[in-house]
Amino acid sequence: MNIGILEYDESIRSQLLEIVSNECPRAHVVTWEQEENLKASIREGAVYKILFLSLEKEAKEIIKYSKRLQEFVPDLKIIYLSELNETIFEVFEAAPIYVLSKPLDENHVKNAIQKAVRELSQCNEKVFTIINKQGIFTMPYDEIYYVESDKRKLNIFGEEGLVRSINLKISDFLTYEHGDNFLQCHKSYAVNLMHIAQLEKYSIILKNGKELPISQSRYTETKLAYVKYLENE
Numbered sequence: 001m002n003i004g005i006l007e008y009d010e011s012i013r014s015q016l017l018e019i020v021s022n023e024c025p026r027a028h029v030v031t032w033e034q035e036e037n038l039k040a041s042i043r044e045g046a047v048y049k050i051l052f053l054s055l056e057k058e059a060k061e062i063i064k065y066s067k068r069l070q071e072f073v074p075d076l077k078i079i080y081l082s083e084l085n086e087t088i089f090e091v092f093e094a095a096p097i098y099v100l101s102k103p104l105d106e107n108h109v110k111n112a113i114q115k116a117v118r119e120l121s122q123c124n125e126k127v128f129t130i131i132n133k134q135g136i137f138t139m140p141y142d143e144i145y146y147v148e149s150d151k152r153k154l155n156i157f158g159e160e161g162l163v164r165s166i167n168l169k170i171s172d173f174l175t176y177e178h179g180d181n182f183l184q185c186h187k188s189y190a191v192n193l194m195h196i197a198q199l200e201k202y203s204i205i206l207k208n209g210k211e212l213p214i215s216q217s218r219y220t221e222t223k224l225a226y227v228k229y230l231e232n233e
Contacts, residue, residue: 001120004048005031006038007081008056012104016052019106023113028175035062045168047073047129047176050116052100055082066096072136073129077116128176130166137164141181145206146191147173159195159208181229185214185222193229 003020007013013031020029030046032038035058042048051069053062059082070076078096081104097119098112129138139156144163148155149170156163170190174182184190189212191204198205202219204212214222 001027001050002046002048003027003029003050003052004038004041004046005029005052006033006035006062007031007052007054008033009054012054012081012102015104015106016109019109020052020113023110024117035065039065042069045130048076049073049120050077050079050113052079052081055080072138074127075120077119079112079116130168137166139163141192142194144182144192145195145208145210146189146212147182149188157210183222183225185212185218187215189213193226196226199223199226 001024003024005013005016005020007016010033013033017029017031020027030041030048032041051066053066055062066078070078079098079100080096081100081102083102097115100108100112126141127138128141128144129136139158143158145157145159147170148157150165152167152169153165154168154170154173155165170184170188174184174190181193182190183193185204191206191212195207196204197207199222202214202216204214204222206212
């Protein structure tokens with residue numbers, strides 16, 4: 001999970017980074033001291049599930065930008081950092097899940113993180129979203145049957161076949177928020193376990209009849225993952 005922190009004050013930024021890293025040790029946490037650095041990261045294709053956004057500067061612009069981000073990433077959780085002033089009434093235009101007042105209280109920060117993580121885990125439909133120079137592409141993970149690595153492209157396949165080709169490594173795709181349903185069964189393929197109809201010695205038959213290879217080195221891992229998936233169904 002990617003978490004971003006936009007904070008202009010270095011001491012507050014460091015404090016947030018420490019608390020967030022301790023609360024979410026498996027998350028990838030990125031910090032920025034300027035709004036433009038955040039926007040550049042988004043333009044390059046980074047997708048964040050939780051954003052801490054300081055309203056110390058250009059508050060109205062930050063709130064407006066937050067609303068646009070939420071249109072493209074519906075499950076994005078926004079936590080504003082603000083002093084108690086006239087801006088506090090405008091922050092709710094972008095539906096934040098928490099507003100932290102400065103100076104920060106560590107317990108309040110922990111509560112905000114825990115609420116964000118809890119709400120993310122309760123989302124019924126997880127959506128794959130990527131923002132890059134090609135534009136914005138979203139697709140529910142449940143509709144993705146498998147992905148195929150093709151040189152520098154990632155081909156995304158649904159029930160009817162190829163849906164979209166995007167600039168993304170298969171290893172990067174597997175770091176996105178899709179739960180445990182995707183497994184790399186071959187160096188060029190990652191399959192959605194929920195769409196497997198049959199598992200054979202070195203191949204997978206999907207519910208739409210498509211057959212995918214399983215590399216010999218990944219067979220045991222694939223078999224165990226599929227058995228575990230079935231047990232949890």
